[in-house]
Amino acid sequence: MxxxxxxxxxxxxxxxxxxxxxxxxxxxxxxxxxxxxxxxxxxxxxxxxxxxxxxxxxxxxxxxxxxxxxxxxxxxxxxxxxxxxxxxxxxxxxxxxxxxxxxxxxxxxxxxNKIVKNYEALVKSAQEDDWDSFGADDYKVSARTKLAEIIKLSGLSSLVSKNADYRVSVDTDAGEISVSMGKQHDTKVFAVSHLSDIDAASGNHEYHSSFGPWLLPCLSLVNPNMTSRIHFGENTGLVVRQTSNTVQRLLIIIDQQV
Structure with missing residues (x-):
């Protein structure tokens, strides 16, 4: 029991x-x-x-x-x-x-719980690869950040149109991850979090990916006060990991295929 x-x-x-x-x-x-x-x-x-x-x-x-x-x-x-x-x-x-x-x-x-086992198998492979990839996604940047400002966006979705675009961008030169929602020539809302301990591939310094309206509800699942380790790349999903002595949290948000 x-x-x-x-x-x-x-x-x-x-x-x-x-x-x-x-x-x-x-x-x-x-x-x-x-x-x-x-x-x-x-x-x-x-x-x-x-x-x-x-x-x-x-x-x-x-x-x-x-x-x-x-x-x-x-x-x-x-x-x-x-x-x-x-x-x-x-x-x-x-x-x-x-x-x-x-x-x-x-x-x-x-x-x-239906497809959790499928995800777990992919997570195991990603961990063995030190999170350089997940499934078909190749991650080009890993960094630490606090997502408190970005998580605030989850309470502001009513400000944008129902068919809003959701976009995640990482600029390794500026040391920032940003999330935007909205349509061009319409109301848009942005939030930025600073990055530290950046580990990025040589060459490109900016990475972008599009998501659907599930992005912000998913991000609200992480603790805004904990430091996160993120993994990201060009046109990939976003991985957020949070770890302490008593907590292990893993969030993988799938990008919108365009």
């Missing part, structure tokens, strides 16, 4: 971070050290997260399959303090409870 008890705010941080098009999640509980992990995979992006919780209680390794994130988040908002989730091995029911307040939910097909 997989189980773990965490603070209500911690649960909401993980389960409430996704856009409405992602409404299920397969959580993996680890022991020694106590850790919560999960991954979601779509044609637009792959997101993988591990975070240690050494003070967690009732920790038993296994899967916790959340079939309806919206319902579980609504329940969590009515809870106070520590909340336990558990699911029996091979069980068809997820249990969430705090004191005398309890929720049971049938476990159904987890759509967000």
């Amino acid at each position: 997989a189980s773990i008890t965490l603070d209500k705010k911690t649960w909401l941080k993980h389960l409430g971070q996704f856009q409405s098009n992602i409404n299920d999640l397969c959580l993996i509980v680890y022991e020694n050290p106590s850790c919560l992990g999960y991954g979601v995979g779509y044609q637009t992006h792959f997101y993988r997260m591990f975070e240690q919780y050494p003070d967690a209680s009732n920790v038993k390794a296994g899967k916790l399959e959340v079939s309806d994130l919206a319902k579980v988040c609504t329940f969590l908002k009515k809870c106070d303090g520590m909340v336990t989730m558990k699911q029996t091995n091979g069980g068809k029911t997820l249990y969430v409870y705090q004191g005398n307040l309890k929720l049971s939910m049938p476990v159904t097909d987890i759509k967000s």
Whole structure:
């Protein structure tokens, strides 16, 4: 039986971070050290997260399959303090409870987990290649940055037209990564983050790639206050990695094929 008890705010941080098009999640509980992990995979992006919780209680390794994130988040908002989730091995029911307040939910097909294994295989190859490539993408620049200013754009999408263009650019000479959204001769919004520890291929110093409206919701999944390691190239997707003593976060955003 997989189980773990965490603070209500911690649960909401993980389960409430996704856009409405992602409404299920397969959580993996680890022991020694106590850790919560999960991954979601779509044609637009792959997101993988591990975070240690050494003070967690009732920790038993296994899967916790959340079939309806919206319902579980609504329940969590009515809870106070520590909340336990558990699911029996091979069980068809997820249990969430705090004191005398309890929720049971049938476990159904987890759509967000369908192609995670495919992404994981590509990630393994990319790691072995020291992130010089991912699938068909060849990355020409790697650097450290904080994406706080760029992440602010996710709350400004209403300022641009529905068919806006989304573009990521890296200028290694200026030491900047920039994101723009909007159409030419119409309202456009830009944000810039400075780069450090730049490792770039010789020759070209500017790289550009186009994305769809999924770019900003995806970027909002990373922690704006953590330093990120990015990998990027000409007409490639964008890789964002964040690592600390207790957190490992990987985000791969697929570019728009033009």
